[in-house]
Amino acid sequence: MNYKILSLLAIVVFLISSCEKENRFDENGVLVPLTVIEDSTIPSINIDGILLHSETYGDPTNPMIVVIHGGPGGDYRGMLKFKELANDDMFVVFYDQRGAGLSERVDESAFGSVQVYIDELDAVINHYRHDSDQQIVLAGHSWGAMLATAYVNQNSNNIDGLILAEPGGFTWGQTETYLSKSRELKLFDELTNDFVYQDQFITGSDHNTLDYKMALSTAGVSTGDMDFFPYWRFGAICLTASIQLAMDNPDQMDFTANLNNFGTKVLFAYSELNTAYGLEHAEKVSDAFPLVQLEKIQDCGHEIPHFGWQNFYPLIQNYLIEIL
Template identity: 30%
Template sequence: MLRTLATFSGLLLLALAARAAAITVPATTDQDPALPSLTANGYRFHAESFGDTGKPVLIVLHGGPGGDYRYLLGLQALSDVRRVVFYDQRGSGLSPRVPAETISVEGYLDDLDAIVNQVSPGRPIDLLGHSWGAMLASAYTGRHPDKVRRLVLAEPGFLDKDTMEAAMGGGWPGWAVVGGMARAWLSQWRVDSGGDPHARRDWLIGQMMTLFQAGATCDGRVPALEGWRAGGAVYDAMIGRMGDDPAFAARLSFRRGVEAFAGPVLLMTGGCSPRMGEAQQRRHMVHFRNARLVNLPDAGHALFNDQPEAAMREVRRFLDAQP
């Protein structure tokens, strides 16, 4: 009886909290024309660039699927040696929403190629990706090895079906995560959609994506990563479809063609990242002709946020190295 009463009381408190102040989500570039943007492949991406246009270009690819580049903005410090370009991938962050059925890896690679051709015509780029973004960076390099000069892969989750299981597995997430998920589920009804049919789902997926990071931090806490807005449809089109369609998941390959890339590759990992850490990245290394691995012992999966100075130092050393 007491346990039932305690459970009911907890749920009541959560329900009351869910009726608190409304939550708003930021507008996208099609809703707010004042946002910085870049139009490529017939689409208006939320995007920013830092550094002189005459410098070699470094394009940064954020994680997800369905994240945004806000948490990686510290990399703009590299603008003293590169023109650093950030963009929110199609359907993600502050870029316009699109139907889930139009989202694919191939489409994302086409988007990236259109951006490369626009910001660095006729000149190879440096490419840096984190997590999902690193998976896309690897896939793009395999497709266009002549368009990439140097490649930084910060904890790509998996590159093929052989490395997928290690990245996607996981045990009990812990009560803190479960409680956070319950609060997020209730709190989603506080989202003021303002007529935006994607707002509530985007907000909920953003909360869940952050909570899932708790198992890849040095202290086990949920990381305080800054983000604008998740892309719920993107997450559903990729992660959701992988769960529902094993054949689709088995066909995914982000390493096809990378053996043709002769340029240098830096793989980065955090010592507190169990599933996507050093062991996983060593599995990825074997597919590249000229790769080395750096392990940041006091960082988790969000290594550019956990150890920004150490991570930046390694990236600078890699970009400045002689061919």
């Protein structure tokens, strides 16, 4: 009798395991959007053999502003309000970094150094640059602000303006300090446990599955904003490979060596509601630049380019008028 019960249990388990296949986590377009590789209608540019999702707005002969998203592994959907600057006689360039957003997915080896991001940005600028006299402004958010600064650190003479929104830091120490503040660990917290509980439901090694899991991991993530910010598709490999790169090579995360040569004023923004950042950290990070316009953006958290745009935009307009 008892063996019958066990046999019945085994049969139930077998039947469940032999259910007809429905969807697959690794199927293109089912859980995460297609990238430029699978959908040729998505606007793209070829940078060093990698297809990047990219769009522009405005007259290509106007001063160029290159919008650089956060992450690593984020995308520019949450920064699209910058396209309003096309109405202010700017040529606005958006691109998703390699392995992120709707850009081509690449493996870990494509993130061998911070320099690949800097070179990629340089190639994007040169791809769209109308002529050598065209003025170039960089606008970065979070990791994108760190990348913009890393670029200026190497190419200060090529950049005519710099707009930064809550860069984690310009050294790995500063970045670690911010990261430790921005996510206080709460063992008994619903969100903390939600973050790890999904691992038992889904495993995978392909980009579709890992990017989907990364999207789910944003549930409830809060850095002061009360709502979810828009995004297309997270780049999971991009994020984990970049974190590993930073942890293995903290010296590569120091972007400060030549910043004192950057004579242009920097517009540096931090948010009112991201308490992990604040004035003290903003002053400490921005201190690497000789000339800084430090601004607190009211009524938003870390996602300043999206939730704080109403207050950020006038500051950007005035800044551009001043420097160009």
